[in-house]
Amino acid sequence: xxxxxxxxxxxxxxVRRKWSSKDALLYALGVGAGTEELPxxxxxxxxxxxxxxxxxxxxxGGGGAPMNKVGSFNPALMVHGEQSIELFDEIPxxxxxxxxxxxxxxxxxxNAAVLEFTSESTNVANGKPLLRNRMTLFCRGEGGFxxxxxxxxxxxxxxxxxDHEVTYTTREDQAxxxxxxxxxxxxxxxxxxxxxxxxxxxxxxxxxxxxxxxxALLHTLCDSDPSRFKSMSGRxxxxxxxxxxxxxxxxxxxxECLFQTRTxxxxxxxxxxxxxxx
Amino acid sequence: xxxxxxxxxxxxxxVRRKWSSKDALLYALGVGAGTEELPxxxxxxxxxxxxxxxxxxxxxGGGGAPMNKVGSFNPALMVHGEQSIELFDEIPxxxxxxxxxxxxxxxxxxNAAVLEFTSESTNVANGKPLLRNRMTLFCRGEGGFxxxxxxxxxxxxxxxxxDHEVTYTTREDQAxxxxxxxxxxxxxxxxxxxxxxxxxxxxxxxxxxxxxxxxALLHTLCDSDPSRFKSMSGRxxxxxxxxxxxxxxxxxxxxECLFQTRTxxxxxxxxxxxxxxx
Numbered sequence: 001x002x003x004x005x006x007x008x009x010x011x012x013x014x015v016r017r018k019w020s021s022k023d024a025l026l027y028a029l030g031v032g033a034g035t036e037e038l039p040x041x042x043x044x045x046x047x048x049x050x051x052x053x054x055x056x057x058x059x060x061g062g063g064g065a066p067m068n069k070v071g072s073f074n075p076a077l078m079v080h081g082e083q084s085i086e087l088f089d090e091i092p093x094x095x096x097x098x099x100x101x102x103x104x105x106x107x108x109x110x111n112a113a114v115l116e117f118t119s120e121s122t123n124v125a126n127g128k129p130l131l132r133n134r135m136t137l138f139c140r141g142e143g144g145f146x147x148x149x150x151x152x153x154x155x156x157x158x159x160x161x162x163d164h165e166v167t168y169t170t171r172e173d174q175a176x177x178x179x180x181x182x183x184x185x186x187x188x189x190x191x192x193x194x195x196x197x198x199x200x201x202x203x204x205x206x207x208x209x210x211x212x213x214x215x216a217l218l219h220t221l222c223d224s225d226p227s228r229f230k231s232m233s234g235r236x237x238x239x240x241x242x243x244x245x246x247x248x249x250x251x252x253x254x255x256e257c258l259f260q261t262r263t264x265x266x267x268x269x270x271x272x273x274x275x276x277x278x
Numbered sequence: 279x280x281x282x283x284x285x286x287x288x289x290x291x292x293v294r295r296k297w298s299s300k301d302a303l304l305y306a307l308g309v310g311a312g313t314e315e316l317p318x319x320x321x322x323x324x325x326x327x328x329x330x331x332x333x334x335x336x337x338x339g340g341g342g343a344p345m346n347k348v349g350s351f352n353p354a355l356m357v358h359g360e361q362s363i364e365l366f367d368e369i370p371x372x373x374x375x376x377x378x379x380x381x382x383x384x385x386x387x388x389n390a391a392v393l394e395f396t397s398e399s400t401n402v403a404n405g406k407p408l409l410r411n412r413m414t415l416f417c418r419g420e421g422g423f424x425x426x427x428x429x430x431x432x433x434x435x436x437x438x439x440x441d442h443e444v445t446y447t448t449r450e451d452q453a454x455x456x457x458x459x460x461x462x463x464x465x466x467x468x469x470x471x472x473x474x475x476x477x478x479x480x481x482x483x484x485x486x487x488x489x490x491x492x493x494a495l496l497h498t499l500c501d502s503d504p505s506r507f508k509s510m511s512g513r514x515x516x517x518x519x520x521x522x523x524x525x526x527x528x529x530x531x532x533x534e535c536l537f538q539t540r541t542x543x544x545x546x547x548x549x550x551x552x553x554x555x556x
């Protein structure tokens with residue numbers, strides 16, 4: 001069965017997920033936070049309250065999409081396209097979330113299908129909306145089913161030098177740590193599996209790059225206060241290798257920031273980035 | 279109530295502890311294993327079976343000592359003195375252990391008391407002995423209760439250059455990762471707490487140094503095969519700062535190895551080291 005464009009609008013059953021303070025600490029370390037970010041990497045430092053990185057939203061949320069409705073595609077030819085998060089409240093250090101996922105778009109790019117899923121997550125403790133995830137999967141070889149091409153939106157980056165630039169260096173074993181937050185795809189750890197996928201060696205999780213980028217945005221634009229971080233979206237445009245340095249360039253306009261993340265090779269790896277803050 | 283020397287021989291109730299594959303992976307990363315040690319840092323690499331570092335014994339074992347019998351001491355003046363492990367079988371990637379702890383010695387060093395605890399751990403799955411932990415606590419200010427001084431054993435290091443030397447560099451945030459394996463003492467993470475303890479900044483867990491050292495011994499002497507690693511003991515002699523390089527010097531005689539671990543400053547941090555292997 002190929003991609004089924006009629007799946008748009010289909011919702012999944014609510015799914016619940018708990019997380020612990022340790023999960024949040026492990027995630028923060030996995031996206032490179034360290035001794036300079038003790039609110040995110042420790043829970044018992046004197047006069048420091050544990051906080052949670054906003055991009056932890058992708059770990060606890062995003063579930064519940066009715067994957068069985070969208071038809072079939074070859075997972076080996078599928079890549080994560082875009083990822084957006086919206087925060088309606090600060091994520092607590094531990095808690096439980098209930099998420100409802102929906103197929104919100106299916107586009108036919110000719111040589112590929114693009115599937116978009118949106119997931120709304122509620123904080124079980126108080127019943128209030130906590131966050132929203134939206135992500136697209138880019139499925140090579142699955143286009144041509146006669147669907148619409150969909151919009152092609154390109155951000156206009158300002159014609160000036162970035163207002164801020166932050167560089168973080170990932171580690172050789174970054175993916176080994178990041179994967180303990182949940183995504184055990186061996187593409188990120190097994191050299192032989194990565195070779196089958198056409199890579200010289202295991203590549204970093206796109207969402208790990210996303211987390212490094214979110215840290216740069218949080219510390220630069222929100223004074224490290226997660227409650228001021230409102231949304232972030234971007235498109236994965238090239239693979240990152242563990243050990244790469246990631247430079248996040250930011251152009252700020254009021255409470256909005258456009259950003260791009262590049263490696264030391266000059267490759268743009270997270271493109272079309274937009275973030276809002278208070 | 280001061281130290282109670284009559285506590286020697288007292289046993290605690292059996293305590294059980296489960297561990298998961300993820301616990302073992304997290305520990306391995308916490309003591310510096312990385313992309314060159316995929317059997318210890320991944321569970322799904324093709325043709326690679328997950329193995330467990332022998333020093334994980336200190337995480338899952340060592341419990342069950344009747345601490346309420348030994349009298350009281352000031353924990354702020356207490357340091358971990360010696361640690362020994364014996365492995366009777368290879369530690370599986372996940373499982374459950376039952377441990378019985380015993381007060382096996384209390385010595386009066388004049389200015390300090392030394393408490394020794396021994397814990398025998400059985401693999402619940404098959405009822406067989408799995409490992410033994412022995413550790414001493416050095417309690418400053420608690421000596422002078424009229425007890426025996428105890429033996430003073432010093433290893434005779436051979437009068438030749440080490441047969442092997444291995445250097446691993448710890449990271450600035452090493453303790454932040456290691457602590458997720460269980461020991462959340464803020465001495466290793468909170469700068470203000472460390473200052474109260476008389477340190478310029480947080481120091482590394484002694485057992486993290488122990489784990490780095492165990493990796494060096496395992497890879498150098500056991501061809502990275504945990505089933506060949508039989509025992510390891512050593513004395514914590516100076517603090518390690520996260521970021522320090524650790525050089526393990528080994529003198530081998532048959533199936534026995536004497537070792538010492540030094541920092542780049544030349545400080546011996548793990549002394550009186552003895553390890554046996556097959």
